[in-house]
Amino acid sequence: MWRQAGKRVPEEMTDEEVQALAELTTKSSRKKYLKHLSIKEGHKMFRKEKQQKKKAEREELLPKEDLEPKNTFLLQFWNRSIDKHQAWRGAQAMRFGQPLVFDMSYDSNMARRELENTVHQLMEVEGWNRRATEPYNLHLCNLQVDGTYQKELLKQYGADVWDRILINSSDKHYIDLFPREQLVYLTADSPNIFRTFDHSKVYIIGALVDRSIQSGLSLANAKRLNLATARLPLDQYLHWEIGAKNLTLDQMIRIMLSIKETGKWEEALKFVPKRKYDGFHHERAQQEIPKNRVKRDTNYRPRQDESGFSGRDRMAGMPGDREKISQPSATRVRTSFKSNIEGRRNDGKGKVWWNDE
Known part of the structure; x- marks a missing residue:
């Protein structure tokens, strides 16, 4: 109806x-x-039609002989080989990697659509971490059995894939799994600034998509457990324009992977959406330097000597300027030379060679 x-x-x-x-x-x-x-x-139907259209266009552009396999001396990497390599790195990270915890205790604070969006972002997190050079040892803590998070994850991944995925999931609390002094809760409401990455710490990210911006939820949980907190140095590096300083989970994992690998916030914060800020502070400072230089150059005056001409006028003057400068100087030289000769002739102290016959 x-x-x-x-x-x-x-x-x-x-x-x-x-x-x-x-x-x-x-x-x-x-x-x-x-x-x-x-x-x-x-959206699902549109993506499916778009993929089919691209496939048809690709098949039309390629000749038939290119679609057939060819013998080549080059080593071909199949998708299954890449998957095996990434799975091996993920297994190594689960054994020796630095832990990164996602707090899954916010299912009651989100609507149905927000919870589905959270699970989609967690799938992006798993994908970016799996493809990283040095992946984290991911932990999903407070994941209740038969809870809404668990049901949505099984729905999106499938039961078979979820059993084989390289993520540690547990219904236990993270304070029961790790020492309390090593835990640092990352929240945008924290008064402490996350300045230096510490490889010995266990960082916690709240698995929360909050469209209504209920600020203070993760900070309240951290304070209740007496945990250290930190927030990303967004104001210290970015010229923030609009929007809240809450980032999605897939953006957070890319920032955390970059800061772990490089140790530079300039590189890590490039994964913040550019619609939220207007460049880095040092980039804006460099853009303002030429204006100040022009202003200082207009007030600068070169030093002049007694003749009224500076070194710049002598060395870098234009041809027209050189003629204007040299003409009065030559006149003064010829006048002084003539008066000197006449004075010597009048005194009778000598004769000039061109009048000596």
């Missing part, structure tokens, strides 16, 4: 989506949920 009335509703729904729809109590919430499912279904 809603589809015939022009409402946005999905074409197909899973059993879980029907159950989630039945749990909603108000009519407006059901309309919003159906609209969300319809938009989600439209």
Whole structure:
């Protein structure tokens, strides 16, 4: 009936989506949920059609003989070989890597769509960490069995893939798994600035997507547990423009991987979306330097000697300027030479050689 009335509703729904729809109590919430499912279904169909179109265009451009395998002396890397290599590095990280904890205790503070978005970001986190040169030993703590987080992860990954994925998941608290003095909770509300990366610390990131910006949730949890807190040095390096200083989980993992590898915040903070800031502070300072230099040059006056001409006038003057400068000087030299000769002739002290016959 809603589809015939022009409402946005999905074409197909899973059993879980029907159950989630039945749990909603108000009519407006059901309309919003159906609209969300319809938009989600439209995006999925658009991506599928786009992939099929690209595949057809690629097959048309390539000749038929290029589609057939060829013998070559070059070593070809298959996807399964790359997957094995990345899986080996992930296994090494689970054994010897630095732990990075995601706090999964915020399921009650998020709506259904926010929780789904959180799980999608966690999948991005796992992918970026798996492809890194030195991956972290990821820990999903406070992950309750048969909880909303667990159900959504199993839905997105699949039961078989989730059992084989190289992530430590536990329903235990992180204070029970790691020493309290090594834990540092990263939150945007912390008064402490994260200046130097410490390889001996265990950093904690709250698995939270909060569209309503409920500030202070992660900081309150850290204070309740008496843990050290820190926030990224965004104001110290970036000229912040608009928006809150809350970053997504996939942006956080890329920043943490970069600062671990390079130790430079200039490199790590490049993964902050550029729509949120207007460049780094040192870049803006370099842009303002030429203006100051021009201003100082206009006030500068070269030093002149007794003749009224500076060294710049003698060495770097234009040809027209040289003629103007040399003409009065030559006149003064000839005048002084003539008066000197006449004085010597009058005194009778000698004769000039060109008048001596």
